[in-house]
Amino acid sequence: MTQTPDTPKDATPEGATPVDAPPAPPRKSHGRLTISASLQPRDLMAPQRVKGAWCARIITLFPEAFPGVLGLSLTGKALAMGLWSLDTIDLRPFGEGKHRNVDDTPAGGGAGMVLRADVVARALTQAGQGAPADRARWPVVFLSPRGRPFSQETARRWAAADGVTLLCGRFEGVDQRVIDAYGIEEVSLGDFVMTGGEIAAQAMIDATVRLIPGVLGNHASTEEESFSGTLLEHPQYTRPPVWEGREIPPVLLSGNHAEIAKWRQSEAERLTAERRPDLWARHLAGKG
Incomplete structure (x- = not known):
């Protein structure tokens, strides 16, 4: 660390008027938030959490994308009330080497990059802390265009569980070995391809959260x-x-x-x- 001398070399003598002195920099707002990388899940917008509240955990390269629209309207109000919780797990800190690489070229050649099995496995292990091992109580899902189509029945099944972990894909996908090793369910938002799973995750969570009792003003409307x-x-x-x-x-x-x-x-x-x-x-x- 470089120390600053008590009296800089070009300091203006006391009582003198500085010539062409640069204006003082604007003061930063005290309301500005600071975001830093962490291996711990981020608990977003839930100052309080109702005991046993449903929880969504998102593994993503873009944790700043959340809560997004989930922080608005009835889902946002329920999130702030602690009726459900949203944890994001940044995939980048689990990467390899100095640059925290999370992907590599496809085995056998081809375009694009593939998320590494070892990197994703470390994030999944982190996401699984405190979650039931029973997948009926806590599904673990990879958002993939080759998965089963997401439906209202899927939303009902997830809402009846304790929570869900969603792995947002990027690039050409995820190494199949980690999908097989962790028994990950694959679910698709529709028959189209997106640049990543974050938007799909928000859509699926929205459809699920609104089925949780207390989130909507009139729960009978969902029927x-x-x-x-x-x-x-x-x-x-x-x-x-x-x-x-x-x-x-x-x-x-x-x-x-x-x-x-x-x-x-x-x-x-x-x-x-x-x-x-x-x-x-x-x-x-x-x-x-």
Whole structure:
């Protein structure tokens, strides 16, 4: 460490007026946050945590991407209240060598890079501390386009567990050996490719967290949504009763709850048959 002399060589004598003195640098805000690398999971936006609250642990090269949209609206409020928790585990500090390398070229050649098994394994070990070994109670998931499609049923299964660990991929993917060794489940957000798993992780966590009791104001609303059964949700309307010449269907303003329920069921069936024949076929098979 270099010491600064008590009296710099070019210091202005006491009482003299400095010539062309540079302006004093602006003072930093006391509200500015400092982020540093850590091998410990980051517990985001949860000053208090309800005992037994559901927890999401995210292994990622970009922990600063979280909580993202999860810190907003009802999920953000529930996060701040401690109804669920979000821990990020930065993959970089587990890397190899001076530069903390986390990836290497694909065996057998090819484009891109692959996340190393040894690096990912160290992060998974860290993420597993304090979590149940039973995967039914705590799924461990790699977000991969080759995985099973994420669905409302997947969200319900995760919400019923104690928590979930999500491994966000980057580059060309993850060394298959660590996926096999840790028995990692692979899940896909859809039939498309993204640059990484962070956005997919936020979407999946959002779908899961909203199923946790207490997160939504009216938990019964989750039972009437699209994909809660085999039908899409019926159309929704609100005030004003007439907008640009378009009226709310009169039955919805009738006060006859039996007729309203019948209309909603009919509309849900119509939309499902038109837009999702796969779901409609499942619906018909379930009625048989």
